[in-house]
Amino acid sequence: MGLDYRVRCVPDGLITDRRRTVQVLDCTIRDGGICNDWFFDKPLVRSVFEALAAAGVDLMEIGYQTAAGVHPNGAVGPWKYCREEDLLDVVRPSGMKLAAMVDMGRFRPEDLRPKRDSVIDVLRVATYARDAAAAVDLLHAAQELGYDVHCNVMAVTTCNPQEVDQFLAILHDSRVPNVAVVDSFGAMYPHHVRYLIRKYKNWLRSDQKVGVHLHNNQQTAFANAIAAIDEGVDFVDASITGMGRGAGNVPLELLLMYLDDPKHDPRPVLELGPTFIELRNSLKWGYQLPYAITGWLNLHPKAGIDRLKLGNFEYAGFWDTLTANRPRPRHHRPEPG
C-alpha cells in the first residue's frame, strides 16, 4: 500500500482516480462578472485567458451572450454580451475551449450566430426547471449552428423530486450532451450533491455528461466539488479565488491543487492572485453571515447581498425575518430509507 505523499499517515489509494479525468470549467469572467456588472477591462480578461490556458483549464466561460436591448445602454460591461470583436481582442487559438452562457428569456434562437463566425465553442443555457423544454429548443438550435451545448438547470434545490424527474426526462429525450447539477443558493451539503449526481446519471443517457456548478454560502463549494468528482462527474465549474455572486464559487486554485495532475498547474492562477485579491477587497465576494443564512435556508442570496450593500450587519434580525414564516424543521431521527 502506498501512502499519500502529502498527508503521509493516510493510504493514497483512498482518493478517487476520477481526479485524472474530470474536466475543469472556469467561470471567473461570467459568474465573477455578477460582482462588477461585467466591467472587466480587456487586459484583465486577456490575462485571465492566458493564465487559464497555461493552467490547463479545459473550458473558459468568458461571459454571457444577451439579446440586444435587454439591458439599458451602459448598464453592463462587454462580457454580458460577448460580441465577437471584443472576444477577438482577448483570445487566441489555444487548447482551451471557450464557452458563453445564455439566460433563458434574455436570448432567442434568432440571436445565435453560426459557430463558424465565432470563437465561442460551447453555449451553456441557464434555465429554471419550468423552462427546460424551451431551453432544449434553444440548445438544439445552437447545436445545429455548430456549438457544443450544456444545460444548467438552476436552483434544483427548490424543486420537488417529481419536478426533477420531469426535467431530467426532457433532457434524456434531447440531443443535449451536457447537464449540470446547479446549487444556485449554496444550500447543498456533500450528501445532497452525491444523491443528485447519482440521480442525474441514472436518468440521463450514458453518453450524456454531468457537471456541477456550486456556490459557497456555507463554505461547502469546494468540498461539494470533491464529492462530485468522487461520484464521477465529468466537469466541475470553478473561478479564480472563488469570484462570483455573494459567497462565490469553487476556488479554482484549490481545485487545481486537489486534482494534482501534470496537466493542471495552479501556478499561473496564483500569479493572478494579487489582482483578484485586490478585486475581492473592493467587490467583497466570499463568506459572510447573511450568505450562510440564505444558503442554509435554501433562498436566493439577493436579500443578503442587498443588506450588506446597505451596511446592515444585524445578522440575528435577518435570521428572524427569514425564519419567521418558515415551517419548523422536523426534529426527530430521520426515518430509515
Added chain:
Amino acid sequence: MGLDYRVRCVPDGLITDRRRTVQVLDCTIRDGGICNDWFFDKPLVRSVFEALAAAGVDLMEIGYQTAAGVHPNGAVGPWKYCREEDLLDVVRPSGMKLAAMVDMGRFRPEDLRPKRDSVIDVLRVATYARDAAAAVDLLHAAQELGYDVHCNVMAVTTCNPQEVDQFLAILHDSRVPNVAVVDSFGAMYPHHVRYLIRKYKNWLRSDQKVGVHLHNNQQTAFANAIAAIDEGVDFVDASITGMGRGAGNVPLELLLMYLDDPKHDPRPVLELGPTFIELRNSLKWGYQLPYAITGWLNLHPKAGIDRLKLGNFEYAGFWDTLTANRPRPRHHRPEPG
C-alpha cells in the same frame, strides 16, 4: 420516504442521525486568541460565554493555562493564562462546561490547581506525537485533581502511519477518555478525515471518545466536520465566524445550522456576528491564498501569516519557494488497496 425540508428534492434519510448526539466544543477565545494574543476584553468574553450557553454549546474552551514566566510580561492577554480571578469575572454556573488548553512544554503537572479550586471542568493537552507519553502523564495528573481531560495530538498529517500507531497505542493504554484528530495545517480532505477517525476509533477503546479539530486553509474545515460527524465522532471543535489562526476553524454558526437540533440554536451566535466581523476586518483570519498553499503542502501556516503581515502578496513566488525542494507528486493512478 420523507424529503429534506430544506433541499426538497433529496430524501431526508440520507443525512446521519449522529447530528443528534455529537457534542460541540467552541474554541473562539482559545484558538481565536492566536489572532490577538489573547487580548480580549472581559465584556467580550462574557458575551461569548452567554451566547454559547444560550446556543446550547456543550463545551467552551476559554483559553490556555500557561506556566508563569513562559511569556514576557504584557506579551499576551489574560486568556493565555486563565487565572481563576479572570474566569470568575466572566462566567457563571450554566449547563455548559468550561475547558482550558495547555501546551506541552509550557505547563507542568505542578502548575495544576485542583479542580475544586477552579471553574474549569476540562483540560485539553496539545502535544506533538513524540511527546504523547509525557502528555499522558500530565493528563493523568489533571485527572487525579478532578478534571475531565482530552488529548489533542497536533499535526498528525506530518506523522507516518507507524508514528500514529505508536501514539494511539500509548493513548489506548492510558486513562485518557478523549482524543482529537487534529488537522493543524488544514491539509486534510474529507477522505483523510474519514480514514483517520476510523483508525483512531479502531485503535482506541470503545469507552474512549474521539473528536476533531480542523483548520480551514483549503475551505474544507466545515465539510471535514460533516464527514467526521458521519463517521461518528463524539465532539467537534468550532469557533464563531471561524476565528482562529490563519485561515481559521470550522465556523460555529455553520455547524449549528447543520446540526439543526432544538438543543442547538444559531441565533445567539449570529447576535455576536457584528462584533466578530469587525474583529475579522482588523485581524484578518479566513481564506487567503498563502494559507491555501501551506495547507495543500501540509506545512505550518506561519510562513504565510508572516508574508501577509509584511504585505507580501506574491503568491506565485511563495509557491515557488515552498515547492522548490519538495518531492514531485507521483502522477499515476493510485494502486489498488
